[in-house]
Amino acid sequence: MEALDPCKTYERWTIEDVCSWLENTVSLPQYKTIFAELAIDGSLLPHILDDDLQNDFSIKIRLHRIKIIEAIKKLNSESRKIEEEFASKLNIGDQDIHSEEEKESKYFILMLCYRRVRCRLATSEGSCRQGYPR
Numbered sequence: 147m148e149a150l151d152p153c154k155t156y157e158r159w160t161i162e163d164v165c166s167w168l169e170n171t172v173s174l175p176q177y178k179t180i181f182a183e184l185a186i187d188g189s190l191l192p193h194i195l196d197d198d199l200q201n202d203f204s205i206k207i208r209l210h211r212i213k214i215i216e217a218i219k220k221l222n223s224e225s226r227k228i229e230e231e232f233a234s235k236l237n238i239g240d241q242d243i244h245s246e247e248e249k250e251s252k253y254f255i256l257m258l259c260y261r262r263v264r265c266r267l268a269t270s271e272g273s274c275r276q277g278y279p280r
Contacts (some may be wrong), residue, residue: 151169155188155225156188156191156225157188157189157191157192157225158188158189159187159188159191160187160188161181161182161186161187163187163188164181164186164187164191165178165181165182165216168181168214171217172213172214172217174210174213174214177203177205177210178213180203180204180205181203182202184202189213191218191221192218192221192222193216194214194218195215196215197210200209201214230267230276239240
């Protein structure tokens with residue numbers, strides 16, 4: 147299975163990316179098939195609960211369910227931490243936003259910066275496969 151693109155946020159992962167994450171990061175490759183059958187992509191990961199894993203995914207081993215839930219929490223936490231860091235650097239706060247258009251513009255800049263830093267941190271060359279500049 148191909149390695150995850152370090153420049154892609156988990157919310158944009160494909161079904162194949164999620165399966166790669168299960169195998170290479172979570173170390174539970176036996177659940178790749180059920181995740182693929184249920185068409186679980188990155189946008190659905192934060193919505194998965196223990197009950198879902200037990201009932202819909204038929205994962206009977208409680209410790210495996212805990213491991214998956216904790217790995218999802220870690221994805222959320224890392225993503226939120228980076229976004230908050232950039233938001234503070236760009237002064238994106240309620241007091242600084244005067245219109246919805248300005249908020250969207252600042253958020254767009256934030257996400258571009260976020261992707262560039264992810265690429266730099268994740269690759270030794272300082273650029274990612276999608277061709278973002280250094």
